[in-house]
Amino acid sequence: MSRHLENVIVKPGKRPGKRLSKSKVFGSKFAKGKHGTNIELNLTSMIDVFVLLVIFLIQQFSADGDLLFMTDKIRMPEAANFEQIVRAPVVQISADEISIEGARIAQVADIEGEEYWNIPALEEKLRDQKKAYEMVRAGADGAEGFKGDINIQADKAVPFKIVKRVMYSANQAGYFNINFAVLAGGGGSAAAADDAEKSKG
Amino acid sequence: MAGVSVDTGGGGGKKAVDLQIPLVPFIDMLAMMITFLMMTAVWTQIGKLQVSQSGGPSDSSEPPKPTLQLNLTLTEQGFKLTAGADSVDIAKKADGTYDGGKLVEKLKAIKKDNPDQRAITVMAEDSIQYQNLVLAVDKCLEAELPDVSVSAAM
Numbered sequence: 179m180s181r182h183l184e185n186v187i188v189k190p191g192k193r194p195g196k197r198l199s200k201s202k203v204f205g206s207k208f209a210k211g212k213h214g215t216n217i218e219l220n221l222t223s224m225i226d227v228f229v230l231l232v233i234f235l236i237q238q239f240s241a242d243g244d245l246l247f248m249t250d251k252i253r254m255p256e257a258a259n260f261e262q263i264v265r266a267p268v269v270q271i272s273a274d275e276i277s278i279e280g281a282r283i284a285q286v287a288d289i290e291g292e293e294y295w296n297i298p299a300l301e302e303k304l305r306d307q308k309k310a311y312e313m314v315r316a317g318a319d320g321a322e323g324f325k326g327d328i329n330i331q332a333d334k335a336v337p338f339k340i341v342k343r344v345m346y347s348a349n350q351a352g353y354f355n356i357n358f359a360v361l362a363g364g365g366g367s368a369a370a371a372d373d374a375e376k377s378k379g
Numbered sequence: 380m381a382g383v384s385v386d387t388g389g390g391g392g393k394k395a396v397d398l399q400i401p402l403v404p405f406i407d408m409l410a411m412m413i414t415f416l417m418m419t420a421v422w423t424q425i426g427k428l429q430v431s432q433s434g435g436p437s438d439s440s441e442p443p444k445p446t447l448q449l450n451l452t453l454t455e456q457g458f459k460l461t462a463g464a465d466s467v468d469i470a471k472k473a474d475g476t477y478d479g480g481k482l483v484e485k486l487k488a489i490k491k492d493n494p495d496q497r498a499i500t501v502m503a504e505d506s507i508q509y510q511n512l513v514l515a516v517d518k519c520l521e522a523e524l525p526d527v528s529v530s531a532a533m
Binding site: 264349 | 406
C-alpha cells in the first residue's frame with residue numbers, strides 16, 4: 179500500500195518530464211545530491227607546454243644582445259650573405275635625420291643641399307669616439323688596436339647621396355671598415371646563418 | 380599539493396611504496412625560465428655586409444694579385460657590369476626592380492674564368508636607393524667576390 183502511494187504522491191516542486199530527465203544536457207539540472215568540489219588539475223599537459231616553450235625560447239636566445247637601436251623610422255634592407263655583426267659605433271640614417279649612437283647629428287634636409295662631401299659634425303663626433311676608444315683601450319691588457327669598424331644602419335629608401343657622405347665622413351675620421359647593417363632574409367639565409375655561426379665560433 | 384604519484388609496485392611489503400614527485404618547484408622553475416627567456420629574446424636576426432670605400436687602405440697583409448678591374452655601376456636603368464674592356468648592361472625587370480639573379484649569373488661566370496678575382500667596385504648614382512646598393516653588394520658576396528668597395532658613380 180505505502181509503496182503504491184510513493185509512486186503516486188510526489189514531492190512538490192520543479193521536476194522534469196520523463197524524457198528530459200534522461201537528457202545528458204538538461205538532466206543534470208534536476209539531479210539530486212551535491213557534486214564533488216575537488217577538481218583535479220591536469221598538470222602533465224601544462225608541463226609539456228612549458229617545456230616546449232622553454233626549448234623554443236632557448237633556441238631563440240642570443241647572448242650578443244641588441245647591438246643596434248631598432249626604431250620604426252628606419253626600415254632596414256634585407257640581405258642573404260651577411261656576417262655576424264660586431265660592436266662598433268652605429269650611425270643611423272633615417273629619412274629625416276642622421277644620428278650616432280642615438281644622438282642626433284644633422285637633419286637630412288639641411289645637408290642635402292650642401293656642396294662638400296663630408297658632414298663636419300659627424301666627423302668630429304667619430305674622431306672623439308676614436309680618441310676615447312684608444313684612450314680606454316691603450317692601458318688594457320691584451321688590448322686590440324683600433325680596427326676602424328663602423329656600422330651604418332640606414333633606411334632602405336635613403337638615397338645613396340646621403341650614404342656616400344656618411345661613408346666619406348667615416349673615412350675621414352679613420353673608420354675604414356664600413357659595415358652595412360641588414361636584416362636576415364632575401365632567400366638563402368640558411369647558408370648565411372651558417373657562415374654567421376662559423377664567424378661567431 | 381600538486382604531485383605525481385608513481386606506483387612502484389611491490390604489493391606484499393609493509394612499507395608504503397608510493398612515491399610523490401613534487402611538481403610545484405619544477406613548474407616554478409619553468410615559469411621563471413620562460414619569463415627570463417621571453418625578456419631576453421631577440422626576434423630579429425641582424426647581420427652586416429662589410430664594404431670598404433674606394434681608395435681606403437686594405438686590411439689584408441699579403442699584396443693583392445693582379446686581377447681583372449671589375450666595376451658594377453648602379454644607374455636608374457639597371458646594372459652596368461664592366462670587366463676590363465668588356466661591358467654588359469643588365470636592365471631592370473618588368474616590375475621596375477633590379478635583376479639580381481642575372482647579375483649573379485654574370486658575376487659567377489666572371490669568377491669562373493678568373494678564380495683569383497676577389498675585388499669588385501660598386502658605384503652608384505646619387506639617386507639610387509640604399510636598398511638597391513645593399514642588393515648589389517649582397518649579390519657580389521653571393522658570387523664569391525668578398526672585397527667589395529663602394530664609390531660614387533662619376
